[in-house]
Amino acid sequence: MAGTDIAVTGLGLVTPGGVGVEASWASVCGGRSPASLDPALQDNPVRISCRVPDFDPEHLLGARRTHRLDRFVQFALVAAHEAVADARLDPRTWDGARVGVVLGCADGGPGTVEQQHHVLREQGAGRVSPLLLPMQLPNMLAGQTAIEFGATGPNLVVATACASGATAIGTARDLLLLDRCDIVLAGGSEAMITPLVMAGFAQMGALSKREDDPATASRPFDEDRDGFVAGEGAGILVMERVADARARGARVRGRVTGYGTSADAHHMTSPHPDGLGVEAAVRSALADADTGPDEVQHVNAHGTSTPLNDLSEARMVSRTLGGSPLVTSTKGVTGHMLGAAGAVEAAFTVLSIERGLVPPTANLSVPDPRIDIKLAQTLTSLPIDVALSNSLGFGGQNAVLAFAHA
Template sequence: MERVVITGLGAITPLGNDVETLWTNLLAGQSGIAQIDTFDTARHKAKIAGLVRNFDAEAIFGRKEARRMDRFCQFALAAAEQAVADSGLDLANVDLERMGVYVGSGIGGLTTLLEQDGVLQDRGPERVSPTLVPMMISNMAAAMISIRYGSQGPTLSPVTACSIGNTAIGEAYRLLAMGGADVIIAGGSEAAVSEISLASFSNATALSTRNDEPGRASRPFDAGRDGFVMAEGAGILVLETLSHALRRDARIYGEVIGYGASSDAYHMVATHPEGIGPYLAMRAALREAGIKPEEVDVIHAHATSTELGDKSETLAIKRLFGDAAYQIPVTANKSMTGHMLGAAGGVQAIALVKSLNEGMITPTINQFERDPVCDLDYVPNAARQADLKIGISNSFGFGGHNAVIVLKSYDSVHRVD
């Protein structure tokens, strides 16, 4: 079996459009949540979101190419370009038949679909864009990245709702470990903050309506939490076999050592109240990694700021780690970014990689009132320095999809120079 390492990172987020800005703002406990100003929210219950700002697709890709991509695809390709550049890959010396792309989106090109439906209603079928379908389908982010780099290996667009990023990274890890590829670009992207999605989530009573204080609205594990905050962006990583990375003397951020997936088999949108699915996914990930629960130094939680979701994840952590659960720091990045849906897992993986590299745990902000059920160490309100070697990242999605990855700092795994 090949060992699998991380050599490149790229991010487009409400906290910044590159990894270093994202990381700086996470450590500072900065919120990326603000009032929605991209459409009129007067009739909506929720009026806040984590929006990507200062993203100029035409400046990055040129006007013609930008207009052929939905916003989710633009985010994915921009983040992939960052990650590939960061990895230092020389494509002239990469076997492109052994380079793949595993990038997904939960909702895909919703904005394009809505815009073109408006064209259909107002101007007739003859004015609907012939590029509607390729722009809206969720596999197009992976496809455009593959086209951009000429990668001819396996290309996959997993659709596991909000666990997509971890599903993509985990499945890429397994293919690389089995020797099925040398390099895979993996992660997720989403751009679904729209009137219709905001209305639907609001009517499901899933969203926070703390509209007057957006920076304090997303509060995972806090007793006053009242729902999640929609967000958008992309998180992309370059994964390689260790042998491939060493041959080109690549800088290595860390190693993927385990992946676990499970299904709640319970409900369309609600997680199992006892956290059975998340528990099974975490347990499977640790077993595949070959590590004991007490070896985990930090947990990056899914933690969206819903009453049931945060409670069930806490119960799952307690079930797996027992009394040791109270000794393991648990952090919730969504307290700052909001819930980026299909992009959440990729961005969260990047945050964990940076934590392992720098020995810093990002905070869970907006911890004001302790929930007696959510009683673990959530690194409240301020970043913390710590000795970190192994961390897990949790991602769960509608339909009961659960995906967990285990990352390890590279210096802790018999580094070969």
């Protein structure tokens, strides 16, 4: 319904595809993953990661701030600066009390924790940094962003595991519709590629072991997929009410028309085998958008490249969306960006609608024969009016965003 639509007026991305929206978009459209063997994981059971290339926080943020911020906050600030500039907003002139920040992450700053734990073990408690907590606490993601931009309105971090970025965008939409604020910086950021965290994922059997060819290890919906590749980065959207955006002459890049959320209530880490939880979220998002399932032309799937997730999500799409939408998973290129994934993929969905292009599902050589959905295997031109972005997280938490053309 037009009266409840929210405008996306700015995008900012820091991804394994590159720093910035255009570099990230070109990478996913090119369909080649930068995943590689990671020297920081040389002693781990699985050594593959998908890091942000050429990320120079001292150049982007200054040396003093860089050393006081964990990597997950650095990513968010860089992406937020791009998004605010893209929205043609000037924080020096806005009413900060009407500007909110809602960001998602799954973990916070494990890199700082692991580093300072090493200091504790080797040098003693007296050498632990007083910045340990201000750097690693998850809420500092939104807190530091508020400080950076003078945003004194609603400020929170949401944690729904790998659905966090999408949950943040949905929550931001609710705040705007409730008139709690006029502008929200929404999205997610994550920097979890550390030896301890990756060892945990490896011990769970969640990671791809395709170390002979890391660039093809993340292969969503492929019959030979064997797990995900961990990525990192951030995605930030500037969101406003459509009427407000148009009144100030802003470019509306896309509209968030619906949001659905649900819980599987099924298993600690595995999705429901038939995707019943995410189906409920899809139906809720479509009802919120006043859109029929056969009107959806494109789905940016959660598509992690794990055997269970891809099959259950595909079964849900096939059963629920009767119009046979074109489905992609950009995780074939970016890897799984964990708590940032939903925000980054929301941004990619906006770009797909805006540019009429669906990125390929990278490394999809032979689709799983049990999967009966229309998968994008090449960069595809497609006029899109309505699209969905699906996000799922450990604990059975689901978030689905519906987008429409500006």
